[in-house]
Amino acid sequence: MxxxxxxxxxxxxxxxxxxxxxxxxxxxxxxxxxxxxxxxxxxxxxxxxxxxxxxxxxxxxxxxxxxxxxxxxxxxxxxxxxxxxxxxxxxxxxxxxxxxxxxxxxxxxxxxxxxxxxxxxxxxxxxxxxxxxxxxxxxxxxxxxxxxxxxxxxxxxxxxxxxxxxxxxEAPTPWRLRMSFRVGDREEAMQLAARRIAAAREAGLSSLTLAAAGAEAIPRLLAHAQAVQAAGRLPAWADPAPWLPIGTPAVSQLLVDGHGMIRGWLMAQYQTASGRWLAPIGWCETGPSHMLLAMDAWLAALEETQGPGATVVLHPTLNDGAKVCRLLDRHFRPHALWADHLITSRKAL
Known part of the structure; x- marks a missing residue:
């Protein structure tokens, strides 16, 4: 043939x-x-x-x-x-x-x-x-x-x-879910998650930007990440340290509980070449409802600072971010501008 x-x-x-x-x-x-x-x-x-x-x-x-x-x-x-x-x-x-x-x-x-x-x-x-x-x-x-x-x-x-x-x-394998949408369209998407977000708030969980959290936020975040990593609870891909220098504190989120303890993070990065915002990593130890709350706050901060036309691309990995992928598929895909999966392959030389 x-x-x-x-x-x-x-x-x-x-x-x-x-x-x-x-x-x-x-x-x-x-x-x-x-x-x-x-x-x-x-x-x-x-x-x-x-x-x-x-x-x-x-x-x-x-x-x-x-x-x-x-x-x-x-x-x-x-x-x-x-x-x-x-x-x-x-x-x-x-x-x-x-x-x-x-x-x-x-x-x-x-x-x-x-x-x-x-x-x-x-x-x-x-x-x-x-x-x-x-x-x-x-x-x-x-x-x-x-x-x-x-x-x-x-x-x-x-x-x-x-x-x-x-x-x-190597045989091609699925790697990431990608989807893009305008932050001004978030209301319809987040309505599907309204009950879970309300439950997270009732449990005392909240989310605020790194900028609003004050000068001590980043040292506290790094210290907490090191602690949970040492305890074996933080996967390597979720380490926020590499992303902090290139992230945007005015939009990136710090997830905290009712006692003010850090429980997770959601980073924001602007890609100048494409004119789009990314969430390169998001992780929390308090469950998907808290992450939905943080995502809602992240999108609200983007709309406030960048306007409703700002475009967001989310691209969690299918392996490490399986829960996030299911969450996005359920709540955001119906409102996405486009969505696909990335496939990867390698060849050893």
Missing amino acids: APIDVVAFVRTNQARPDAGSTRPPAEVTGPLMRPILLSPDAASAGPEMSIRRAGAEDVEALAGLATQNLLARLAEGPAAAGDHHLVARIGNIAAGLLVSRPNVQQPEVQDLVSLMVTPLFRRRGIGRALLRQLSADMAQAGREALGAVWSDRLPQLESFHAVLMREGW
Whole structure:
């Protein structure tokens, strides 16, 4: 059976800030030119395919494949350290493009960001050839693995999975739930949780912003996180320390009980590039009702400071944040602007 190629847009793996190594990635230097036959009978059917590093000279030919942002970066000259973009050419035609860069927090891992093949040249093994070239180049550069994250709404999803597995990648697995909505729409969503929020308040539970909690809030938060972590009650992913320097105290929430003791937290982070707000982590030891109360306070603080049109993206992991995922599916998905699941895979080099 002929190899299957797909047009695939995959998102960069968003690793946690404290994950992985901090050593700089090795750089791959020099253009790589390697002729590859498309199929056993391709030699008689047409010209050979060549794969090499994509550069400024490819901008015009890649206009139909690459985004404007990528084309602008290619036009500027040499890629950022560790970026490794490959173009597959058949004669003078740019038939395929692969975009990759080092994982931000795990530079020993090279993230596959995009894999695209011109419709005219699909089902000829071009996508697989680009993946093989990436594997060879990254192994030579000292990377330890390749990684990728993509949406389950990707067109031709099963075909893309098959291509990865044929090239030695791990079986794709669900990783995160994502959903986006405007904070001004929260009233309808939170009505479904009104009873649970009221019960949390009756139990003396509350939530306030880190900014409103005063100067001692962050030291207290860190001390409590260390204590519950030492007691084995705090999972590694819920550690607030890596997120505090990049979070927003005016919106991030501190969950407290009736005695003023810290019982959890909900971080807020603004992504300038996308213009969206994220809740990278949320954890509490007093149950889902308290987290719903904190989420309501978090959204109210966002609306007060940013306006009702501010956009929020929630993306808990399906493993560590299983309870949160069920909560979001039940209370927020009906009011979401969009929702999907992220899928991930890796290949050891």
